[in-house]
Amino acid sequence: MKKLFITLFTLLSTLSFAQSRECVKIKSSKNSEGQSINLVFVGSAFGSQLNQFEATVRRHWRAIERFTPFSPQINTMNVWIVKASSPTDGFCASSSPIERLITCDITKAKALADRCTSQTNREIIVIHNSDQHGGSGGEISVSTNSPYAPATIVHEIGHTLFKLADEYTRSDAGGRGPNCGGQFRQCSGWQDLIDAGLATCESGCRNNSKFTSSPSIMRDLNETSFGHMNQRNICCIFKQKTGEYPRFCQTYQNIGAGLDSYCGAGGSIPSNPSNPSDPNESVRRFFSRLRNVGQNLNERLNESLNNNQTSGGN
Ligand SMILES: [Zn+2]
Numbered sequence: 371m372k373k374l375f376i377t378l379f380t381l382l383s384t385l386s387f388a389q390s391r392e393c394v395k396i397k398s399s400k401n402s403e404g405q406s407i408n409l410v411f412v413g414s415a416f417g418s419q420l421n422q423f424e425a426t427v428r429r430h431w432r433a434i435e436r437f438t439p440f441s442p443q444i445n446t447m448n449v450w451i452v453k454a455s456s457p458t459d460g461f462c463a464s465s466s467p468i469e470r471l472i473t474c475d476i477t478k479a480k481a482l483a484d485r486c487t488s489q490t491n492r493e494i495i496v497i498h499n500s501d502q503h504g505g506s507g508g509e510i511s512v513s514t515n516s517p518y519a520p521a522t523i524v525h526e527i528g529h530t531l532f533k534l535a536d537e538y539t540r541s542d543a544g545g546r547g548p549n550c551g552g553q554f555r556q557c558s559g560w561q562d563l564i565d566a567g568l569a570t571c572e573s574g575c576r577n578n579s580k581f582t583s584s585p586s587i588m589r590d591l592n593e594t595s596f597g598h599m600n601q602r603n604i605c606c607i608f609k610q611k612t613g614e615y616p617r618f619c620q621t622y623q624n625i626g627a628g629l630d631s632y633c634g635a636g637g638s639i640p641s642n643p644s645n646p647s648d649p650n651e652s653v654r655r656f657f658s659r660l661r662n663v664g665q666n667l668n669e670r671l672n673e674s675l676n677n678n679q680t681s682g683g684n
Contacts, residue, residue, distance in 0.1 A: 393486035394424060396431060397449035405612050407447045407531065408492045412482040414474060415460025415499035420453040426497060426515055427451045433520035436594060437587070438618050439532070439604045440524070446612040450486045462498040462512060470504035472512050479510050491611045493531045495523055507545070521591040528588050528596065532604045535575060537589035543576035548603050550575035550582055557581050560599045562626035568598040598622075606633035 399406035413423040431449065434440050440447070462474035474496045483494045494510040497519070505513040505522040507529035513519040528534040535547035551557050557564060557571035560583060564571055574582035574589060582589065583599035596604065598621070605619035606629070615629060622629050 392453050394451040394453055395448065396428065396451060397444075397447055399448045399612075400445045401612060403448065403487060404490050405446070406491060407608070407611050408487050408490065409447065409449045409495060409527075410452060410483040410487055410492060411450065411495050411497060412452045412454075412479050413456050413497050413499065414462045414479075415458060416456055416497075417458035418455045419499075420455060423497065423499070424451050424453055430497070430513075430520045430523060434524055437524050437596065438601055439596065439608075439616070441618070443618070444616050446608065446614065446616065448487070452482050452486050454482055454485055456482065460498055462496060464502070464504060470502075471506055472498055472500075472502075472504040472514065473506050473508075474498065474510065474512050476509055493527060495527070518591060521587060524596075525587050525591060528600070532596075532600070532607050534588050534596075534600055534603065537574045537582045537586050539574055539576065539578045541577055549586070549588060549600050550580040552580055555581075557583070560602070563598055563602065563622075566625055568621075568625070602629070602632065605629055609633055 397409075399408075411427045413420070416423040428451075435442060456478075460474075461478040462472050465471050465473055479494050479496050483492065496510055496512045498512060498514050500514045501516055502514055503516040503518045503522070505511065505519070505526055507526040509530070511523060511526035511530050513522045513526065516522075529536075529545055533547055535545035535550045536543035537549060548559055551559055557569075560569050560571075563569035563583070569583040571581055572584060574580060583597055585593045585595055586597040586600055587593045587595065588600060595601075601618065602622045602625070605615050605622060608619070609615050609629070610633075619629060622632070626632060
């Protein structure tokens with residue numbers, strides 16, 4: 371009997387050791403996984419070169435951490451590296467004619483991610499073992515070993531997790547988000563930030579047909595920040611996923627009617643209870659609805675003109 375216990379114990383500890391070796395956690399949330407944002411890096415085409423994969427992710431992460439929503443101060447985020455071997459030829463590929471658009475077999479990426487964390491608030495980032503610059507957004511974020519990879523990853527998480535649209539003006543710019551104000555709404559969504567000197571209003575997004583704020587990694591991969599307008603939207607996502615605002619969001623508590631009111635208002639921004647003690651709330655909601663009707667009509671028109679919603683390597 372004693373022998374059986376020892377065997378069982380050895381087996382269990384070997385299993386958990388195998389899992390801990392396979393799942394390298396490089397950032398830990400103070401909350402449960404259900405109340406955290408969970409980023410999982412998986413590798414494609416690294417074969418058994420798992421130390422090389424880990425080193426690549428750690429190098430990328432040091433650059434990613436310079437962006438406010440991923441900074442070391444954020445304590446409601448987990449980050450894992452799944453050190454499990456993948457097919458040597460990988461499960462991602464460039465899709466011509468857009469060479470820099472790299473897409474992956476999502477099922478395989480998920481199966482690797484499953485080894486370290488469940489599906490709660492999970493964001494999968496695939497690093498495809500290639501020096502080519504490229505990537506994609508969508509259900510998962512994809513990038514490579516290229517020096518541009520950290521910026522690409524931040525940009526793609528901007529799409530997948532933070533629900534932001536591309537702000538660059540090429541005709542293949544994709545997605546919809548609160549960061550591209552329509553022709554009718556223009557920059558009214560962040561006028562309070564403009565008044566506070568934290569944002570600008572300029573034409574941008576697909577075909578220069580909308581309005582956005584500068585600077586922003588959603589517009590230019592050389593930028594080193596999301597900009598305040600996007601960061602405030604990101605605060606709403608954190609609140610929705612983790613139940614709290616990260617510390618950097620304090621900047622926006624004194625802007626307009628405050629964050630709870632902002633995150634509760636209209637459109638693509640996640641809804642939270644708005645501030646019931648604010649007497650202007652119903653008036654604001656009425657105008658916000660009116661604006662949304664205008665914006666929706668405008669966006670539907672734009673979409674019927676240009677149906678391309680793919681987000682490319684930028
Ligand atoms: Zn994009």
